[in-house]
Amino acid sequence: MTTRFKVCDCNHTMPLDAAAGETLGRALGTDALKPASQLCRREVGQYLDMLDSPAQAVVACTQERALFAELAEQKQAVAPIRFVNIRETGGWGAQARQAVPKMAALLAAAALPDPEPVPEVEYRSGGNVLLVGPSERVLPWARRLSAQLDVSILLTSGHGGEPLMERRFPTYSGDRIRIDGWLGAFKVQWRQANPIDLELCTRCNACIEACPENAIDLSYQINLDACRDHRDCVKACGAIGAIDFTREATQREAAFDLIFDLSDEPLIKLHQPPQGYFAPGADLLKQAEQSLQLTQMVGEFTKPKFFVYKDKLCAHSRNKKTGCTACIDICSTAAISSDGDRVKVNPNLCMGCGACTTVCPSGAMGYAYPRPADLGLRVKTMLGAYAKAGGSQPALLLHSQEQGGALIEQLGRLAGSRAAQGLPARVMPVALHHSAAAGIDVWLSAIAWGASNVLILSTGDEAPQYLEALEAQIDLAQTILSALGYEGKHLLLLRAQDALELDVELRRAQPAAVPSQPGTFNIAAEKRNTLDFVFDHLLRHAPTPSAEIPLPAHAPFGAVTVNTSACTLCMSCVGACPEKALLDNPDRPQLRFIEKNCVQCGLCATTCPENAITLTPRLLLDARAKERVVLNETQPFHCIRCNKPFGTLQMVENMLGKLAGHGAFAGHLDRIKMCGDCRVIDMMQGGREASILDLKR
Structure with a gap:
């Protein structure tokens, strides 16, 4: 597809001149680009003229994306429009004048066609929400949310709390709570611990008046520390039957679409809990923020199915013997579990971090959003355009789309006000759904294609085991590169929770050695096939070729x-x-x-x-x-009847030695020396001879 590009120096705040336009055009395989200065204002006509063409349009501005999209809609443009940020990622910063090759790379990547769509996972939520926690937190929020959601409450403590006079919504109490499931399909189990069942209770106050110890108040739960077990409350409750001190069936369960957990500690302790589960605890600000999100999760929702699982490649288990558990161990959402000799992935729980695919040694678990080949095409295209524009020693910064992307944008804005240096001119950001979604196959492919560094950004939101796995994978990849004589530190895990920390972390990366010629291979669908291409290229151009490389423990080779x-x-x-x-x-x-x-x-x-x-x-x-x-x-053992080889000499000798003294085999040791066919014949003949002897007697 033909692509038209439009760049803007954002009111002369970026060093984009005619020479830069020529360089960009040459790298992108098009005519020289003529940078605008106020594309979103007095030069907007240039943008509108571009829409007259059916060719795809790439606009190097995300600041005014909404305006440009609205104008295209008004003009009923038929051409697809893509937006790319070259300002915060390169045009603003201490090295902005050297950032034209990076801009070319970002523009080239933006012009790539969309990857093929992946299957989707569906959720349906009717707004049936369970609020869990102490009554003083649960009841106020239950009243607020009941106007928008179908509210039920499960009180974990209640005596001395707010009155429960109104029966406005289903009310339960209990402990030993277990929550399983996801948005639209939560299953909650608990134990009815208090003698008073709040669903049966009519709030008639008869038990309160009857209790001699005042162990019951308007929370309609018995304070068992004060109760002396007179059972007057049971008599007062009468036929209603809400109070039972000898209740045997204490297990309760119910299904809900959403969970609002107001307990001090979350009931689901996963690093990344399932969608539809919110646990703000006692934090009032978080309660307000998450209650708003809660009200918006009613209806039908979809998300990508992030993974592809090829069970034939899986090395998890065979014959109930466990081998590899890497994907199970690393998953922060409990989406992966053992299923006999294979693993099972629950797509509703999977959040798409991709760490399972990064640590999978065989490639049985593959990432699908994007697919490895699509990500490889983007990286290879960026590095190629960067080189065509005259750039050298390129580095890739792999970051999460949301947290990492926001951090990079913040850094760019600080650089625009000269409060930070900003992204170095050679560092090209590559957005991923999650920073752990790319592994050694992508990293080493990038090195083989000419990237002098691959930097992985951690913003502090990742599960601890993800960072441990990334460090281990980095150690493995760096061991291979160093053994082949490629000097320098090629791979780094950058840790930054704010823009200024990122500004400092980026300076740690120093250009490392790469092959003398960039590779021409593409990333394959199979992880191990890709690594074959990578190793072949790295070895062929290695400064000090080595055919055998010792690796760290638990390496997949x-x-x-x-x-x-x-x-x-x-x-x-x-x-x-x-x-x-x-x-x-x-x-x-x-x-x-x-x-x-x-x-x-x-x-x-x-x-x-x-x-x-x-x-x-x-x-x-x-x-x-x-x-x-x-x-x-070893030498085969030959059957003593037909001389056909079967088994091994050592195996038969071991069996003879172990069974010689066993009463059941002592008279038939020769059969152990026979092949399967001859053994059956011998047994049949032996049985026939015994029958003949019996007849003669």
Whole structure:
């Protein structure tokens, strides 16, 4: 699709002149761009003229996005319009005059076609909300929200609290509360702990008048510390039956669309709770903010299905033996769980952080928003346009769309007022749904394409395990690069919670060495295939090529070592291996290994009955990685009847040694030396001979 670009120097606050326009045009493969100065005011005609063309329009201004969109609607423009920010990300800052290559990269990325849509996850909420917590917090909010939502309340404490005279909404009390589910589908379970069931209670006050200890007040809950168990209240309640000290069926449950948790501590303690669950606690400001969000969550909603799961590649488990649990361990929403030999992902709970795909060693868990190939195309396009515009030593700043994007914009505005230096000219921001959504395959691809640094921005909102995983992945990637002689620190995790911290953190990154020629490959759908392309390119251009690289513990690449004196070649490991790294040989007793396929999940070692297998993390980059290496072999044992080879000599000898003294086998040891067919024949013949002897008797 043909694309037309329009840039503006924002009233001469950005160094965009005719020379910059020529550079941008050359990098973008179009005519020289003529920067405007007041595109949103007196030069708006240039924008309107651009809309006359059916070609796609890219406008380098997000400040006036709403105005430009409205004008396009009024003009009934048919061309798609995209907006990109070059002001806060490059045009304002201490290095703004060197930022033209970065602007070219951002414009080129904005002109890319939209990725193919991904499946969506649907939610339906009718506004049935449960308020949980002490009565003094719950009741005021219940009255406020009842005008807009269908309110129910679950009181965790009530004696001495607000009166419960009105039966305006379903009211429960209890403890041991458990909440499962998501927006539109919450299931709440609790224990009816107090003798008074508030749903049955009619607020007649008979129990209050009857109680000699004044253990009951207008909260209609019995203070069990004051109660002396006279049971006068039970008699006063009579046939209503709301009071029961001997209640056996105490478990209660109900379904709700939304949860407003006003407890001191959240009942759902996940780092990222499910959508539709709000837990402001005692904070009045948060209560007000989240109550407003609560009222807006009525209706039908959708979100992308962020992941793709390929169970054939999964190394989680085999035959009830557990191998890799990386995705389960890292998920901050409890969306991933074990499901036998595979894992199960609940799309309603998944929030799209992508950390599971980053730590998955095999690529069984893949990110879909965007797909790896789409993200790779964006990164490769940016680096290519940056180079065409004359830029050098480019760096990528991977950041979350919301928190990270807001921080970068704040930094740019501070730079515009000279209160900060702003983004360096060589640092190009790349927005992701979450900063943990890209991993070693994307990072190393970027290095192979010429990026001297890949920076990952943490704003402090990430789950702690995400940062640990990113650090581990960075260590792994840097180990490989350093072993191949690429000097410098290529990958950095930047931690910043405000714009000024980010300004300081960005100065830590120093350009590192890259291949002498940028790679031409594209990111593949399969993670391991992409890494094959990456390693091949990095090795080919390595300053100090190394065919074997020792790796840190728990790396997803490595060798398998077999203790041949212990191994009986039972082939249990072959059956357990999910990646076909371990193979048997149908022609002879032989255990073979293809290192390229191994993800170091450990299922082989866990399954081995002789504990004969150990793992060695390393990266093998030469032809040996694809060869079928024999780890153990032995002479086959030949059937004593038909001479057909079956099993191994060592295995049969071990069985004979263990069963020789067993009464059930002592008279039939020869059958152990037979193949399966001959064993059946021998048993049948033995049974027939016994029958003939019985007849003769």
